[in-house]
Amino acid sequence: MGRGNPKVTGVLPIGLENATKVMSYTTNAGKEYVCVMQVHCDVDEKTLAEVVKKFEGEIYQRPPVRSSVKRRLRIRRVKAIDLMEVKGRLALLRIESEPGTYMRKICHDAGILLGCGAHMRELRRTRSGIFTEKGLVTLQEVSEALYLWRNCKDESELKRILLPMEFALCGMPKIIVDDMAVNAIAYGAQVMAPGVVAYQKFNKGDLVGVITLKGEGVAIGVAEVSSEELENMEKGEVTRLKRVLIPRDVYPKAWK
Known part of the structure; x- marks a missing residue:
């Protein structure tokens, strides 16, 4: 296995038809990986653990040459970022990060800190x-x-493996x-306080999912107020819509 051709597997959410509208919001919630790093020299486990921990928190990163x-x-x-196991020059890492x-x-830069180089194997x-x-399917x-x-x-079988779009919310x-x-x-109006029936706790600026009483996905928006403020609101905008999910005229019009 060459250094430029690591084996990559795992979870890849895919949206079909209308569900493609929610995928970018779903994957932005964070990712978790298990990674095999090969170090180019012999190094003790304690030193290796100390080096990889330096990448926890905010880091500066320039995408590799082969990137999109x-x-x-x-x-x-x-x-x-945790060092889970070491076997020879191979290290198993668990990494939780933002998209x-x-x-x-990270593997390459860890190798620089170690002074001998490293690359990702899997x-x-x-x-x-x-x-x-x-x-997983x-x-x-x-x-x-x-x-x-x-x-x-x-x-x-299609019904077994396909999930409703609402799972992404x-x-x-x-x-x-x-x-x-x-x-x-559905026609582009904002979510107004009089139309809200119930809600979960959220803060101003949070991404929120708007659903019907039946649990159908209506839209994704950014909260203009917190749930505490909404409790005492009688009128006004609750969200600023980012994406409308439900087709028009599925529900009856409430205006003339």
């Missing part, structure tokens, strides 16, 4: 937003389910709106 983004210096936050953090760059994404390896299973549907008119607080407010939001 512009190579400019940027700040990324590593929430946690856009390059694990192979990488597995164990979590992306709220999605984990629990219930392989591409082979997707292919077989699609074959059964197309050729045998059997959609049971599980990682953010919810605001439930009245049925009469849904279509107005």
Whole structure:
């Protein structure tokens, strides 16, 4: 296995049709990886653990040469990095970070601090937003389910592996709106206090999911007020919409 060709596996959430609208918000919730780093010299476990811990918190990172983004210096936050196991020159790391953090760059930079170099051998994404390896579906299973549907008119496997779009909203607080407010939001109206039926706790500026009484996804927005302020509101805007999810005219119009 060459240094420029690491094995990469793990969780990759994919949205279909209307669900593509929520994917960027879902994956921005953070990621977790298990990474195999190969060090280019012999080093004791204590020294290795001390070096990798230096990458916890806010770090400066320039994307590697082979990347899909512009190579400019940027700040990324590593929430946690742990040395789980060492075998010879191979080290197993668990890393929890915000999106856009390059694990192979962490391995490379750790090698610089060690003074002898290092590179990433393998990488597995164990979590992306709220999605984990629990219930993971392989591409082979997707292919077989699609074959059964197309050729045998059997959609049971597709129903088993596909999740409703609303699952992607599980990682953010919810605001439930009245049925009469849904279509107005579908046409671009903001969520107004009189149309709110219930809500979870949230702060001003938080990303919130707007749903119907039945639990259907309506929109994603940024809270203009906190849930404490909303408790005493009789009128005014509650959110600033970022993305409308529900089609127009699914619910009846409440205006003339």
